[in-house]
Amino acid sequence: MHTFEFIRPANQAEAIATSAQSKTAQQGADVRFLGGGTTLIDLMKLNVETPARLVDINRLPLDKIEETRDGGLRIGATVRNSDLANHAQVQHDYSVLSQALLQGASAQIRNMATVGGNLLQRTRCVYFRDTAMACNKREPGSGCPAITGHNRTLAILGASEHCIATNPSDMCVALAALEATVHIQGSKGSRAVAFGDFHLLPGDTPHRETVLEPGDLITDVTLPPPIAGSKQVYLKLRDRASYEFALASAAVVVTMGSGKITRARIALGGVGTKPWRSSEAEAALTGKPANEGTFRQAAEAALRHAKPQSENKFKIELAKRCVMHSLRMATTA
Amino acid sequence: MPDNPQSEPPKPSRRSFLLTTGSTAAAGVVGAYLPVSANIPVERKDGSAAVTSEPNVEGSVPILLRINGKDRQLRVDPRTTLLDCLRETVVLTGTKKGCDHGQCGACTVHVNGRRVLSCLNFAVMHDGEEITTIEGLGTPEAMHPMQAAFFTHDAYQCGYCTSGQIMSAVALLKEPCGPDDAAVKELMSGNICRCGAYANIVAAIQQVRQRA
Numbered sequence: 001m002h003t004f005e006f007i008r009p010a011n012q013a014e015a016i017a018t019s020a021q022s023k024t025a026q027q028g029a030d031v032r033f034l035g036g037g038t039t040l041i042d043l044m045k046l047n048v049e050t051p052a053r054l055v056d057i058n059r060l061p062l063d064k065i066e067e068t069r070d071g072g073l074r075i076g077a078t079v080r081n082s083d084l085a086n087h088a089q090v091q092h093d094y095s096v097l098s099q100a101l102l103q104g105a106s107a108q109i110r111n112m113a114t115v116g117g118n119l120l121q122r123t124r125c126v127y128f129r130d131t132a133m134a135c136n137k138r139e140p141g142s143g144c145p146a147i148t149g150h151n152r153t154l155a156i157l158g159a160s161e162h163c164i165a166t167n168p169s170d171m172c173v174a175l176a177a178l179e180a181t182v183h184i185q186g187s188k189g190s191r192a193v194a195f196g197d198f199h200l201l202p203g204d205t206p207h208r209e210t211v212l213e214p215g216d217l218i219t220d221v222t223l224p225p226p227i228a229g230s231k232q233v234y235l236k237l238r239d240r241a242s243y244e245f246a247l248a249s250a251a252v253v254v255t256m257g258s259g260k261i262t263r264a265r266i267a268l269g270g271v272g273t274k275p276w277r278s279s280e281a282e283a284a285l286t287g288k289p290a291n292e293g294t295f296r297q298a299a300e301a302a303l304r305h306a307k308p309q310s311e312n313k314f315k316i317e318l319a320k321r322c323v324m325h326s327l328r329m330a331t332t333a
Numbered sequence: 334m335p336d337n338p339q340s341e342p343p344k345p346s347r348r349s350f351l352l353t354t355g356s357t358a359a360a361g362v363v364g365a366y367l368p369v370s371a372n373i374p375v376e377r378k379d380g381s382a383a384v385t386s387e388p389n390v391e392g393s394v395p396i397l398l399r400i401n402g403k404d405r406q407l408r409v410d411p412r413t414t415l416l417d418c419l420r421e422t423v424v425l426t427g428t429k430k431g432c433d434h435g436q437c438g439a440c441t442v443h444v445n446g447r448r449v450l451s452c453l454n455f456a457v458m459h460d461g462e463e464i465t466t467i468e469g470l471g472t473p474e475a476m477h478p479m480q481a482a483f484f485t486h487d488a489y490q491c492g493y494c495t496s497g498q499i500m501s502a503v504a505l506l507k508e509p510c511g512p513d514d515a516a517v518k519e520l521m522s523g524n525i526c527r528c529g530a531y532a533n534i535v536a537a538i539q540q541v542r543q544r545a
Contacts, residue, residue, distance in 0.1 A: 003392060006411040006457050034458070041414070041453045042434050054411075056458055082447075086509055106523020107508065108501065109435060111447045112454070242522035 002050045008059065012185060012217065015055050020187040020215030027138060027207040033057050033217065035078055035114035038105070039121050047131050048122075048138060062116075062219055065090070071225035077116030077218045081171065082107065084115060093226035096251050099234035100174035100269075106243050116218040119172060119182065119198065120210065123165035124245055126150055136162045137206040151309035153247065156316055158273035163206030164309055166270060167199065168245045173269035174234055176277040177251035181222045187215035192222075199274035227263065230255045235326040236269070237318060246270030248319040250326040254285070261285045261294070261331070268302060271319045278302040281323065290331035292324075299323040396460040400425065401469025409456045416440045418456035419466060427467035427496045431525070438524035441497040441504075442466050448504035450523075467496035470503065478544070479503050482537035490528035498524045502538045506545065514539065 009015040015033065022031035032040060032051040035058065043049040062076040065087055073094065075084060084090055085101035105113065127133045127146050134142035146154055146164055154164045172195075180195040193211055200208055212218075236249040249269035255262050264285035268276040281302035288294040299320035306316045393408045400423060409418055416433070419425045419442070431439030433452045440451040443465040471477035476484070479502050489495040501524045510516050514535050521534065 001412045004411060006394065006455070034455075036453075037455065037458070038435055038450075038453050041455065045434065054455075058458060082508075106438065107505070107520050108438060108441055108448050108450045108523045109453075112449050242519050 001044050002047070002052075004044075004051055005053045006056065007053055008056045012060055012062075012219070015057055015060060016185060016187055016215050016217050018053065018055050019217065022214040025212040025214050025216055026209060029214075031055060031214070033116075035117040036080070036109075036112035038109050038113045039117060043122060043129070046129055048129060057116075057217070068222055073223040075115055075221045075223070077220055078114045080111055081105070081113045081115070081118060082110040085110065094174075094178055094223055094232070096177060096232035096234050096253055097171065097174040097223075099232070100170040100236075100249075100251060103234060103236045103249075104170035115171070115221055118169055119218060119221070120212075121167070121169045121172075122209075124168050125154060125165040128165060137165055137202070137209075140205070140207050146309075148310065150311065152311040153245065153270075154309055154312065155273045156271050156306040156308050156312060156319070157268070157276050157303075158201050159307065159309075160202045160204065160206070160273075162204050163202035163273065165202070165206065165273060166245075167272060167274050168270075169275060170234070170236065170246065170249060170269055172199070172275035173249055173267045174251045175221065175223075176267035176275040177253050177265045178223050179265065180224075182218060183220045183222065184212070184216050185219045186213065186217070190219075195275075196277055202273050227253060227255055230263070231330040233326045233330040235322055235329065237322050238270075248315055248322040250319075250322045252323075252326045252330050254290075254327070254330045256290060256331060259289055261288055261290055264298075266298070266302065266323065266326075268319060268323070271306070271315055280304065285327070290327070295324040295327045296320075298327065394457055396457055398423075398456070398459060398462065398464055400464045401466060407456070411455060411457050413456045414452050415442070415444075415454040415456045415459060415464070416451035419451060419464070422456075425466050425468050428500075429493055429496055431494065431497075436525070437494070437497075438501060439494050439497040441500040441524065443500060443504060446504075446507075448501050465500075467500060470499065477503065478541050479506075479537070482541045483534070486533045486537040486540065487530075488533040488537040489526075489530050494524060494526045494528075498526065498534055502534070502541070505538065506542065512542075517542075 019031050022029045030051055031053045034054045034056045058078055062078040064076045065079055066074050068074050081101050085098045091098045125146055127135045128137050134145055136144050144163055155166045175195050182193045182198045184191050199210055230253050232253050234251045236246045238244040238246050246269045248271050251267045253265040264282045266278050266281045281298040284298040284301040302323050303316050303320050308316055393410050395408050398405045407422055416430055419428050428442055429439040431437035435450050435453045441448050442451045445463050471480050479499050483499055505520050510520050517535050517538050
């Protein structure tokens with residue numbers, strides 16, 4: 001591992017000022033915020049990340065979960081995944097988030113991993129993690145061996161000719177379906193970013209994964225007020241029953257009225273280069289009766305633009321069945 | 334684990350042998366794993382608080398860790414994981430290094446009472462915090478109920494994952510967990526056992542939970 005300077009800032013302003021000196025907030029940043037460390041320290045051991053300075057934000061007052069003025073929920077950036085998953089109001093009003101968190105990683109990692117860190121979780125693509133291999137995300141312009149290589153677990157939605165890496169987060173899939181907002185404090189002030197705009201598609205700049213700039217500190221995530229009477233399900237399909245990343249997952253938040261679906265929010269995980277909200281599937285569900293035909297149409301709509309890689313054609317059908325079954329679970333619960 | 338957990342460990346231990354040879358004949362080989370071998374404190378037999386220190390090498394930082402109830406003043410390179418700090422600096426080798434990438438759970442310890450993976454933490458992050466390792470849980474004479482249950486249920490073969498399994502299992506007792514085996518398996522999924530002692534591990538944990 002490369003040497004680094006360990007910095008414990010006295011306050012948020014100091015943390016931001018230090019981070020603002022970084023050339024980038026994306027891959028290869030020379031200043032990194034350190035939260036739970038579960039992604040960053042792993043990648044530093046692999047020399048995929050080589051920051052010269054680490055700014056430990058664990059002791060900044062960013063660990064609160066509190067109600068917002070409009071009746072929603074504010075979740076601090078350093079709230080641990082386990083605390084968020086087991087929070088009474090989250091379990092009651094935003095259960096899809098609790099379900100997603102509890103199906104992610106292991107109990108130990110959930111005790112460490114933060115909300116802010118989970119937003120910035122890096123892909124598990126084996127080429128990204130191996131510095132002996134080319135990778136456009138790690139070294140722009142070096143190529144993407146995954147396209148002709150091991151790509152069974154990689155993306156079928158949102159990929160480009162430069163990168164097909166999957167976003168591995170479960171939490172983010174639930175946050176997409178809950179229409180969360182990411183709050184960022186930067187050296188030029190604060191801003192709020194709609195969840196769907198926070199992560200970027202790879203395009204020809206796969207090393208840029210989010211809208212974050214040097215100095216930008218994620219301070220919290222807010223959720224809108226709970227949707228009364230909504231049914232929420234997170235369904236995760238994977239190679240083993242626990243402690244494994246998704247091959248396909250679905251977060252659904254649906255509301256029923258007079259035998260019909262009156263409102264639907266649906267996002268997919270394990271299949272996209274970013275947490276994949278499907279407005280097409282939502283449109284196919286809204287105003288329709290909750291039956292197999294409707295679910296099939298939603299699944300087809302969600303995967304209409306899916307493009308398989310050489311090893312993962314099965315993920316298209318798997319993701320469709322995941323969407324359909326999550327809807328079945330939500331509407332019969 | 335020895336057949337009889339009450340018996341004294343053999344002397345000299347493999348580690349004290351390594352430490353001795355590391356500073357003399359095999360310095361070139363073993364020394365690579367023990368960068369501060371000359372200053373490594375050996376745990377006192379009476380278990381009294383040993384204040385440990387490392388040479389003031391360039392870039393090292395002072396930290397205070399409260400490990401198994403004892404304050405330890407240490408100097409560590411910021412790159413030192415909590416795992417390496419425990420094993421190499423403080424010489425508490427009950428915590429094991431398996432994958433060193435957060436995939437196996439062998440390095441599980443408690444920080445401020447919660448189970449974490451010591452391989453994915455830097456020791457400096459825990460300045461002033463409370464660390465509990467397998468050595469702080471019980472002794473061969475007075476085992477923690479979970480240690481006793483693992484022994485009774487033969488919940489290990491090679492033993493390499495066992496300290497991590499037990500640290501996880503003890504933390505699980507205080508976490509929200511359903512009553513059935515499936516809930517225990519889910520919450521123990523971060524601890525991998527290559528020997529496949531899972532059935533006995535679940536039985537040991539369930540026995541402790543039922544008696545609690």
